[in-house]
Amino acid sequence: MELETPLLAGRLFGSQGHWPEAALWLSNAQLGPTPDSSAEKLAWLAQNLAALEGEEQRRGLQEQSYVHWIRQAEPRLEDPLRPLNQEWWLRNPGQAQWVGLHAACGPLPVPQDQRDPHVWPTQGWLVLLAADARLRRGALQSLERWLSALPPEGLPDLIYADEDRLDAEGRRQDPWFKPDWVEESFWSTPWLEGFSCWNLAWLRHGELSLPPEDPTGRFRWMLQALELEPRVGHMPEILVHRQGEPTPHETSARSPLLRAHLQRRGEAVEAVESHPELPDAYQLRWSLPAGHHCSVIIPTRDRADLLADCLHTVERARAAVADRLVVEVLVVDNGSQEEDTAALLQQWQQRLGPALRVLRREEPFNWSCLNNAAAAEARGDLLLFLNNDVECRPDDARQNDGWLGWMAAQALRERVGCSGALLLYEDGTLQHGGVVVGMHGVADHAYRYLPLDHGVHRGRSRCHTAWGAVTGGCLMVRRDLFDRLGGFDEGLPVEGNDVDFCLRLGQLGYRHVIDPRVLLSHYESQSRNAHASPTADDAYRRMRGRWLARLGRAEPWWPPSCSRDHPDGRPNGLDFLV
Structure with a gap:
């Protein structure tokens, strides 16, 4: 009875939705003379649900659920103190130089004529960050680990990753688990602006200039680069935190650039406008030919x-x-x-x-x-x-x-x-x-x-x-x-x-x-x-x-960070949510 009473009590509390009490009783059940596997499983479930008690899940991933996922299920990034193996260059807002992040990597040489690729390095990566974006500690080390697992013929020319936002107190929120490269999704919500990495050898081969610092000019540069059809890779981990909230005027200024890009691709787009409800998204309209x-x-x-x-x-x-x-x-x-x-x-x-x-x-x-x-x-x-x-x-x-x-x-x-x-x-x-x-x-x-x-x-x-x-x-x-x-x-x-x-x-x-x-x-x-x-x-x-x-097999349309057992878009590791 030492095991049976706590187990029954835990199950009773759980059936009524009282998860903290259920977790306590079920934990006691596991301390009995005969360990019970069902008690162990129920205790794990109850402890998870107790952490989220009172949170409504019917609107998708909520604040407590996300915090719980960060603590319990988010893939851990690599040690930020581990030396980098590849060359990475980053231009911080307001800086004229592209700073090398590898210990043996100096500033990126910038030619007088930026379209002259001959003074560029033949290998390495350009890291583009939005002004409101902050790389997580260990992000580039994790990116190197991800790259090392790819076959040589599958190495990308362009990499992007998932992201979230920091509130005014520095708490993580609003995760953006992105799909693999789906053109329509990218056109509606161009996700390269926060963080992207570009292979210098590919940029050199395409005779592209270095990207400008101003956001609109950089957006134009990205669209031009995409027209050269780079091989795109998506690392499905959160590598970047964004700060502040997006503003509609940013999308309004860039709408004509996106429309011109789509028309150059042969798309019969008649309008690209700021989304009426989502401040960092676009609403696209195609023309309907007669006949x-x-x-x-x-x-x-x-x-x-x-x-x-x-x-x-x-x-x-x-x-x-x-x-x-x-x-x-x-x-x-x-x-x-x-x-x-x-x-x-x-x-x-x-x-x-x-x-x-x-x-x-x-x-x-x-x-x-x-x-x-x-x-x-x-x-x-x-x-x-x-x-x-x-x-x-x-x-x-x-x-x-x-x-x-x-x-x-x-x-x-x-x-x-x-x-x-x-x-x-x-x-x-x-x-x-x-x-x-x-x-x-x-x-x-x-x-x-x-x-x-x-x-x-x-x-x-x-x-x-x-x-x-x-x-x-x-x-x-x-x-x-x-x-x-x-x-x-x-x-x-x-x-x-x-x-x-x-x-x-x-x-x-x-x-x-x-x-x-x-x-x-x-x-x-x-x-x-x-x-x-x-x-x-x-x-x-x-x-x-x-x-x-x-x-x-994984499909590009659904974010690889998210469960394929639940249509609500929750990340992997939150299957216990009801």
Whole structure:
């Protein structure tokens, strides 16, 4: 009983959420004559949760959780007293010289003509720091350790790392766990400004001048350097602390530079503006060329109430792009029985005329078959696959009828496969912000259940970004790409068909993007019982069998510092959080 009573008491307190008391009793249980492994595990859990008692986790990583992660799980940096092996040069704000950080490394020689590379060293690194950035002790030693583990053929020309901020009292906060190199994410939140390292041999070969000191000039220099397509490396550890808060005027001054950079890259960007909500981010707008035709494909079975809202949504969006885009609607009626549904379809056929067609399919529900059949009948060079429980809510000021045109502008970009949407649950939390391939063994939606205005990964779901896949609940793709793949895999009737489709496009070099202005509500599987799906286990096995290697490796889209078991973006080592 010496063990049993503390163990039972600890479990009781834990079940009621009293974690400090649970931790105390469970620690006592481990002191009993017969050590109990379950008590040990529960004690560890309770001690962790006790440290965070009272902190709300539904908005993503919070202050106490971050402090706990720093103390318990953050990778430790190398000894700052260890001598550096490579040559590093740093120019501090206000200094004219690039100071050598290696013991045997003097100031960097600067030629009269900075484009003359012959007096530059043939090896070493330039370290660029923002005026408000501070290198952590041991950062460069840790960077050398990371570089030493890379194969010689994989050495980068440019390196960046994760970062956080210091408050007025010097406490760490607001971590920015960055993805690997994802162009759209970088364009929205250019993360090289705080800290970057540039290989001098590569700069010499590219005949680049030394970067200027002023922030706007340095930003222009970085964009010019990126146009030479350096090999980019991301060290997924926090090496830099930023101080103070970002200011919107900085992004406003640099917006024209970023727009010109994107246009030189062949992107049909019509505007780059300071983000209305995120002070260190940009909002990007692509132009929509005229002359295209979009077929909106909506599978449905009864639930006339949902379908009516969906059709109203498409009608308003169709009107918003009438001068740029021809839009037809194909409703795939999969065995509806209710009179309300028949009446609704007749009403909408009269309302939209030949712009709306109804296709009757009586077979058992197979999302892939229904959409493939409709695509074969569609006339558009763009295909939008839309669930019948998706709507743009007129009562939500954040949602805008321009969403269809914005999706089309993305789908028409040369290197884009699928264009997706931000989808909200009925309570306003995120249902879909992109798909993290490999999460939970196959895939899950990024930032699921977080509020739309969350700050995780610097509010990434409110920024233009790319993913390994997007949900088929609202997915647009060019007709030629759809036909090239042969459509959706009909052996995946319910689950996994959208991810499989996106992965096959990914094999061809395409990426999948979300314009955050495309914001819709999705009532997820309201017209059928998704929780009773008999196909889920088979879909899981098929996806694992087909994509095992892909599902098991790290993807560039999700920050490598963050758990692939939790969509809320928490860093590795905080799996115990509920």
